Amino acid sequence: MPANVMALHPRKQDNPDDARASAPAITLGVLSAFEGYVEGFLATAFYLQQQTFGQIAKKLHINNPDVEDMKRDLAAVTARLTL
Secondary structure, three states: OOHHHHOOOOOOOOOHHHHHHHHHHHHHHHHHHHHHHHHHHHHHHHHHOOOOHHHHHHHOOOOOOOHHHHHHHHHHHHHOOOO
């Protein structure tokens, strides 16, 4: 691992346990990226329905969505979407 990543970990370097700090950081990064993806995707669908930015902002208050949340919300949005 790069030294700058391991510097964030409180234990000394070259310890096999140092890698334990990476897993939570990677998990949090992936979760936040997925949340941004879901919000962006749904915002685009709402925009294609000619909704205003205010309406879109009110509907996109998603915290920690999972795949089932996205599936449910996307089904509700796309049912009304016509291209």
